[in-house]
Amino acid sequence: MPGKTLAEKLLSEKSGSDARAGDYVEAQIDVAMAHDITGPLAFQTFHEVAGEDADLFAPDRTIFTIDHHAPADGVQAANNHNAVRDFAAKHGANQFDVGDGICHAVLVEEGFVKPGDLVIGADSHSTTYGGIGAFGTGVGSTDLGTALATGELWFRVPQTMRFDVHGDLQDGVYAKDLILRFIGDVGFDGCTYKAAEYTGSTIESLPVHERLVLSNMAIEMGGKTGIVPPDERTAEYLERQTGNDIDLSDAFHSDDDADYESVHTYDATELAPQVSKPSNPENAVDVTDVEGTEIDQLFVGTCTNGRYEDIKIVADILAGETLAPNVRMVVVPASKSVYTHMLHTGVFETLTDAGAIIQNAGCGPCAGYHQGVLGDGDICLATANRNFPGREGSMDSEVYLASPATVGASALYGEITDPRDIETNRYDDTIFAEVLP
Ligand SMILES: CC(C)[C@H](C(=O)O)[C@@H](O)C(=O)O
Numbered sequence: 001m002p003g004k005t006l007a008e009k010l011l012s013e014k015s016g017s018d019a020r021a022g023d024y025v026e027a028q029i030d031v032a033m034a035h036d037i038t039g040p041l042a043f044q045t046f047h048e049v050a051g052e053d054a055d056l057f058a059p060d061r062t063i064f065t066i067d068h069h070a071p072a073d074g075v076q077a078a079n080n081h082n083a084v085r086d087f088a089a090k091h092g093a094n095q096f097d098v099g100d101g102i103c104h105a106v107l108v109e110e111g112f113v114k115p116g117d118l119v120i121g122a123d124s125h126s127t128t129y130g131g132i133g134a135f136g137t138g139v140g141s142t143d144l145g146t147a148l149a150t151g152e153l154w155f156r157v158p159q160t161m162r163f164d165v166h167g168d169l170q171d172g173v174y175a176k177d178l179i180l181r182f183i184g185d186v187g188f189d190g191c192t193y194k195a196a197e198y199t200g201s202t203i204e205s206l207p208v209h210e211r212l213v214l215s216n217m218a219i220e221m222g223g224k225t226g227i228v229p230p231d232e233r234t235a236e237y238l239e240r241q242t243g244n245d246i247d248l249s250d251a252f253h254s255d256d257d258a259d260y261e262s263v264h265t266y267d268a269t270e271l272a273p274q275v276s277k278p279s280n281p282e283n284a285v286d287v288t289d290v291e292g293t294e295i296d297q298l299f300v301g302t303c304t305n306g307r308y309e310d311i312k313i314v315a316d317i318l319a320g321e322t323l324a325p326n327v328r329m330v331v332v333p334a335s336k337s338v339y340t341h342m343l344h345t346g347v348f349e350t351l352t353d354a355g356a357i358i359q360n361a362g363c364g365p366c367a368g369y370h371q372g373v374l375g376d377g378d379i380c381l382a383t384a385n386r387n388f389p390g391r392e393g394s395m396d397s398e399v400y401l402a403s404p405a406t407v408g409a410s411a412l413y414g415e416i417t418d419p420r421d422i423e424t425n426r427y428d429d430t431i432f433a434e435v436l437p
């Protein structure tokens, strides 16, 4: 028998069986999450399956957030918020409210997830937790509602696609560019129901907030999960962010002779900044192919690129400058701690001085609900993860996806701009060492 992949080992441990790709297993869940959109339906299922007064499988490892329509943009959203608050209070679960931030940012920052965990979230970007060596995956509200009662869920053990990257990224090229290229190469369904595993010297040298970007967007190529093997960097990052001790002996790593479905090898030194054209993340091209495309709105935020380090890159580019006259910029920090840190470090002032609008932490206009929805004919360049038709508003609007550096550079000129070309190159890689409060 060949060795096992990280995903096979993790699901073997959680199911108490010798799990191999293709097997069906019943696995113990470590952490469960739902938010203001998916929570209320999950509560209904929980009540049907287990009864109104049943206990959660683990209240301390259950987290509910209010982040999608936050603050409430209508009565229905406000009622959903109250449903989340009531259910969490009644069952003793962790609950984060309006302004606390996006579920995926909160779960990592607050230390709910650790390497080796099996995490389900009623949100498709629950793959994010792979960035710290967990198996994170999105589930529907009904699956989540059932698992809240039982603490278990069935899984088909995924095959693993390995993305093996070597060499140094050029200045101005980031993890976002890597993942857009991977998605462009395998297609929006190229990794469907498979685990993506990101390996190689380039990945090993990526700071953890960048690894989270790779895992976050695994779902945009269909991935069941997307995992970076955890290492000392993972432990240091989590210990710094959360104050928790991290025991890497609880984590999993693929065997050298693991049976990968495929291995995709990349030379990082050759990668240009990438932009995904409307209206699919798989439409990734070199920034040079779309340079000069005029834009109306810039959106900096989301669970992909709304961390402090991302927003700081944009602020460093815009420091002392103003937005091009034809654009508006919406900045939405991923969490309250990012927001506070922006205030303390002057990033908030730099961005508002440049002409940006800064909103409360949350999902913002990412899924087109509120706080910066696009109108007919609007073209947006976003640090987000999705650009499907109508994603950020009108079916007649268009969204291009890129890294924070590309969005920052483009803000100066009002058109898509190669971040490697900005004359006043203000990149400051030391920000990767900064510690959040
Ligand atoms: C609303 C929610 C179910 C959805 C998701 O699961 O992805 C949202 O977060 C999104 O990004 O479109």
Ligand code: SF4
Pocket (backbone or CB within 6 Å): 068, 102, 123, 125, 302, 303, 304, 362, 363, 366, 367, 385
């Ligand atoms: S930021 Fe966007 S992609 Fe992420 S959870 Fe919110 S709506 Fe979904």
